[in-house]
Amino acid sequence: MNAPALRVLHIITGLGQGGAESVLFRLATYPGMDVEHIVVSLTDEGIYGERLRAAGVAVHALAMKRxxxxxxxxxxxxxxxAQTRPDAVQTWMYHADLIGGLAARLAGVKAIAWGIRNSGAHLERSSRSARLVLRACALLSGSVPRAIVCAAQNAARRHAEKGYRRDRLVVIPNGYDLSRYAPDPLARTRVRAQWGLSEDVPVIGCVARWDPLKDHANLLRAVAALVRDGRDAGLRCVLIGRDMTEGNAxxxxxxxxxxxxDRVVLNGPSDDVPAMMNGLDLHVLSSCAEGFPNVVAEAMACGVYCVVTDVGDAAYIVGDTGVVVPPEQAEALARGIETALGDVAARGRARAGEAGRARVLENFDLARMAQSYIAVWRRISGVQA
Structure with missing residues (x-):
């Protein structure tokens, strides 16, 4: 058997449920690209370690404390x-960019691509360590990486404004597996039963970890306003993600x-996001800051109508297929949810979600994303096909 044309080592903070982790998984398991992928998690294997290994990808977890x-x-x-001798090293998120980039340089690898998954907005709400690491990355952005991959145009612009080298920044939109993220009536029935909700109950939801930047408070205040004013149509709201549990005080x-x-279902994290999406009538992104929010495109791919705050590339993702409202304005979000639920009720859930799925199919193709990453790795390493 011939050796693969390109060997790429990925370094990521962790492999738990999250947008960057899911993109890495899709990229490393995409077939037919003649690339050997090796994945290193600075912390643990999360939910993706076993899946990657099952797909034939080598996985190493270093057990560092987060x-x-x-x-x-x-x-x-x-x-x-040094032992692996990759043609290129691809890092994912600030901490891995800094730690992985420096380790790669010390190991003699110069073909390094950083991966920015944050929008760069509202960083004052991020952890102190994240802010410090970002500053360090900005200072080193001209000497450590040969390319800096952003998922969103807004993220590239903001990071350039924060001191990142403009000539290293590359934008590669995320791509999605439309065979996995697809309408699934059986999954819908199953998760509705799991939530204790019948088919005729309007269900909105949000797939996001508990984090100030996700602004769940904004979503819940919007729901409270709808209930208070009798505009809620009997809706229930399902929260899916890390710390969406009763243990979150x-x-x-x-x-x-x-x-x-009595209006909110706390689902907690799920390793079957497509099924969760199918259980919803409406997906709501209530964030005050984003880069390229995967969950929006994932919901659209599942045929779920979306309401999003105008952060990162969220408005670009939905285009004219959903509702866009200003961030951090609960009443505006409430009106957006009310409008969207009315549209879904009038047209039917399947018809309302058709345009969103078609937009993802046309603009956010997984093959295009994989090819774009490979082009970057070939350029910075000098390895040709």
């Missing part, structure tokens, strides 16, 4: 890179304050 760098872990990473206090306990 947000902290251990000297032993850094040495292990450097040694692994801050979330629980907010639900109690807004008197929404």
């Amino acid at each position: 947000g902290r760098v251990s000297l032993a872990g850094f040495r292990t990473l450097r040694g692994l890179i 801050e979330l629980g206090a907010l639900l109690d304050k807004l008197d929404l306990r």
